[in-house]
Amino acid sequence: MELSLAVSPCPNDTFVFHALIHGLVPDAPPVNLTFADVDVTNTAALDGKFDLVKVSYAALPWLLDDYELLHCGGALGRGCGPLVLAREPFEETRGKADLTGKTVAVPGDRTTAYLLFRLWSAEHPPARIEVVPFHEIMPGVAAGRYDVGLVIHEARFTYQRYGLTALADLGEWWESDTGLPIPLGAILAKKGTVDPAEATEWIRASLRQGWLDPAASREFVLANAQEMEPDVVNQHIELYVNEFTLELGKDGLAAVDALLGRAAAAGLTPAVSKI
Numbered sequence: 001m002e003l004s005l006a007v008s009p010c011p012n013d014t015f016v017f018h019a020l021i022h023g024l025v026p027d028a029p030p031v032n033l034t035f036a037d038v039d040v041t042n043t044a045a046l047d048g049k050f051d052l053v054k055v056s057y058a059a060l061p062w063l064l065d066d067y068e069l070l071h072c073g074g075a076l077g078r079g080c081g082p083l084v085l086a087r088e089p090f091e092e093t094r095g096k097a098d099l100t101g102k103t104v105a106v107p108g109d110r111t112t113a114y115l116l117f118r119l120w121s122a123e124h125p126p127a128r129i130e131v132v133p134f135h136e137i138m139p140g141v142a143a144g145r146y147d148v149g150l151v152i153h154e155a156r157f158t159y160q161r162y163g164l165t166a167l168a169d170l171g172e173w174w175e176s177d178t179g180l181p182i183p184l185g186a187i188l189a190k191k192g193t194v195d196p197a198e199a200t201e202w203i204r205a206s207l208r209q210g211w212l213d214p215a216a217s218r219e220f221v222l223a224n225a226q227e228m229e230p231d232v233v234n235q236h237i238e239l240y241v242n243e244f245t246l247e248l249g250k251d252g253l254a255a256v257d258a259l260l261g262r263a264a265a266a267g268l269t270p271a272v273s274k275i
Helices: 011-021 038-046 057-062 112-120 134-142 155-162 170-178 196-212 214-223 230-240 249-265
Strands: 003-007 031-035 052-056 067-069 075-077 083-086 103-106 128-131 148-151 165-169 182-190
Touching: 003 011, 003 038, 011 031, 011 196, 011 214, 011 230, 038 052, 038 057, 052 057, 052 112, 057 112, 057 182, 057 249, 075 230, 075 249, 083 134, 083 155, 103 112, 103 134, 112 148, 112 170, 112 182, 112 249, 134 148, 134 155, 148 155, 155 230, 165 170, 170 182, 182 196, 182 249, 196 214, 214 230
Parallel strands: 003 031, 003 052, 103 128, 103 148
Antiparallel strands: 052 182, 067 182, 075 182, 083 148, 083 165
16 A cells, blocks of 8 residues: 655654655655655645645534544644734734735645634735735735735744734634643544554654654755755744644644634534544
């Protein structure tokens, strides 16, 4: 059996899955790897294209009939939320930037970042949303093509280089409102194709090898890091690869339930009966 796997080229994914991808996990099958941004995998998973796939937690309501959520391998944590960026501060209403009449660039319409943004901005939503490739968002805001940009991952460490300011940290907002970590990216196993318990053990073994010998994955991680500097890569891994990557646990599952419950209550996603 060959395992089809789709993850992003971001350092957290390449670090976690390095050993599995390179045949270093005992008893795991060979891996046929596809790199794709999460907005692409959210759509591809609808067609059941991959055995294991990284998706946004926000996409789960459309995917759980065909896939099972694994309790490891994903991105969930504290202090790692999406940022709402602009060239300068906006007028605030009730403690939030008022986006009335603004155009906002987002990295995908079923990303967790966008779902959080919709919950956060519900009282004063923007006039227009444009789905833009992630790497074009910050330059686009800096050039005035968009009033606001919604960014994720390494942009947290680099947005100042574009002369931008953070209107909001949606992770801080979420944590202060719920007391829970923020669920960003999930790993799903295709039902009837992959045994979830086996897949969980393969991924955990791969992660443990990464932690035990970080140098082993270094070349692979840097080669796929989309021109990130080594220090940004290190910060990225330290932030997004954490205890929740090994095991979602009680707090992790509560965070997922809270996100999807709030989204369904607001009419933004279908209801999910069981995670």
